[in-house]
Amino acid sequence: MKSCVSLLFLMVFCITSPAQTKKDLEKKKSQIQKEISVTNKLLDETKKNKKLSLNQLVTLNQKISMREELITTINSEISYTNVLIGSTSNSILKLQEEIKKLKAEYAKMIYYASKNQNSYDRLMFIFSSSDFNQAFRRMKYFQQYSDYRKKQAIMIQLKQGELKDKLTDLAVKRSEQQNLLQNKEKEKQHLTTEKSEKEVVLAGLQSKEKQLKEDLRKKQDDANKLQAAIQRIIEEEIRKAREAAIAAEKAREKARKEKEKKNASNTKNSTASKEVTAPVKENRITENGYSLTPEAQKLSENFEANRSRLPWPVAEGVITSSFGEHEHPILKGVKVKNNGIDIATKQGAQVRCVFEGEVSGVVSIPGAGKAVIIRHGEYLSVYSNMSDTFVQKGDKIKTKQFIGAALTDDENKTEVHFEIWKGSLTQNPASWIYRSN
Numbered sequence: 001m002k003s004c005v006s007l008l009f010l011m012v013f014c015i016t017s018p019a020q021t022k023k024d025l026e027k028k029k030s031q032i033q034k035e036i037s038v039t040n041k042l043l044d045e046t047k048k049n050k051k052l053s054l055n056q057l058v059t060l061n062q063k064i065s066m067r068e069e070l071i072t073t074i075n076s077e078i079s080y081t082n083v084l085i086g087s088t089s090n091s092i093l094k095l096q097e098e099i100k101k102l103k104a105e106y107a108k109m110i111y112y113a114s115k116n117q118n119s120y121d122r123l124m125f126i127f128s129s130s131d132f133n134q135a136f137r138r139m140k141y142f143q144q145y146s147d148y149r150k151k152q153a154i155m156i157q158l159k160q161g162e163l164k165d166k167l168t169d170l171a172v173k174r175s176e177q178q179n180l181l182q183n184k185e186k187e188k189q190h191l192t193t194e195k196s197e198k199e200v201v202l203a204g205l206q207s208k209e210k211q212l213k214e215d216l217r218k219k220q221d222d223a224n225k226l227q228a229a230i231q232r233i234i235e236e237e238i239r240k241a242r243e244a245a246i247a248a249e250k251a252r253e254k255a256r257k258e259k260e261k262k263n264a265s266n267t268k269n270s271t272a273s274k275e276v277t278a279p280v281k282e283n284r285i286t287e288n289g290y291s292l293t294p295e296a297q298k299l300s301e302n303f304e305a306n307r308s309r310l311p312w313p314v315a316e317g318v319i320t321s322s323f324g325e326h327e328h329p330i331l332k333g334v335k336v337k338n339n340g341i342d343i344a345t346k347q348g349a350q351v352r353c354v355f356e357g358e359v360s361g362v363v364s365i366p367g368a369g370k371a372v373i374i375r376h377g378e379y380l381s382v383y384s385n386m387s388d389t390f391v392q393k394g395d396k397i398k399t400k401q402f403i404g405a406a407l408t409d410d411e412n413k414t415e416v417h418f419e420i421w422k423g424s425l426t427q428n429p430a431s432w433i434y435r436s437n
Contacts, residue, residue: 039318060194075184292377309434321341325338353383356398380421
């Protein structure tokens with residue numbers, strides 16, 4: 001009954017956690033620990049300012065969220081290990097029962113053999129056979145019985161060896177379980193400390209509501225300036241694309257008329273050869289009126305195919321502000337809208353392109369650094385809050401090519417703003433970049 005319950009629990013665990021193998025859980029835990037380590041470094045840089053800042057609170061919130069996710073992952077590891085321990089324990093009980101049964105059978109054979117070990121009695125049993133075939137069968141019986149005894153002895157040794165391995169495996173799993181429990185308690189202590197630190201920072205910032213509102217207004221103004229710059233670039237590209245499409249259509253119409261005129265002059269000659277022209281691939285017009293060349297269409301498809309696999313715009317960092325509209329961490333009732341994501345990174349970090357493309361524009365936003373906009377067919381990737389840029393409009397860019405340096409503000413905060421657009425619609429960049437940066 002106990003074995004059936006454990007097996008049922010194992011099946012339920014596997015169904016509810018399809019990808020939660022030991023290797024997956026260890027990989028996830030390692031990734032979260034790496035992110036926490038990066039966050040600690042960013043907090044240390046922020047604390048150098050000696051003043052409480054919103055960035056410090058946001059980074060602490062991220063760290064607490066990561067710590068809670070880490071504890072959840074450790075709990076999953078503990079549950080998984082408990083299931084394995086139960087399964088191994090059941091296997092050990094089963095092996096012990098098999099060995100007990102084998103030994104009992106072997107003891108009976110030894111007892112029987114000791115009672116019939118007289119060679120003379122065996123010979124008499126064989127010679128008393130009624131014919132040769134019966135004598136042969138009796139000889140085979142003694143031989144097979146002897147072989148069976150040897151096989152039983154070997155089987156007992158094999159089962160005992162298997163039992164020894166299972167007992168060793170069980171000891172290892174119990175040791176892993178103990179380490180996980182200790183690790184969980186340590187992480188819970190860290191979480192308690194971090195929550196206390198957050199309360200101190202939160203209390204300090206709540207007295208600076210006026211300054212926070214001013215900072216929020218400035219950040220929103222900077223975001224509006226960036227959006228306006230992106231919109232201008234999109235509209236300019238659409239205008240140029242339309243003009244190019246009209247010019248191409250006029251050129252095709254002129255060529256068609258010239259061809260008709262030439263064909264008309266050759267109608268008298270019935271044997272005149274007919275020209276064969278290759279089909280021309282036409283540009284595709286997007287919903288917002290942008291004209292995509294066949295090459296741009298292919299680039300667009302490749303970009304789309306790499307959803308959730310794009311590299312991060314910085315080599316090391318954590319997301320401190322998510323996409324879309326959400327509550328301000330301090331100001332109650334105040335909504336914050338983000339067209340992309342904000343990524344905190346280390347001072348001096350360089351910003352890199354997430355996919356091959358062409359620079360559509362380099363924008364300077366007073367008080368908010370510089371921004372680079374790169375086109376990938378129908379898609380745009382936007383990188384802002386940079387102190388310097390290494391590219392200019394029209395440059396062809398490769399994946400992971402450095403395009404600028406991240407800006408560090410007066411609070412020692414180094415943060416890169418990253419957006420992805422499809423045509424004139426914003427996308428959630430977090431769903432495009434790979435979890436591990």
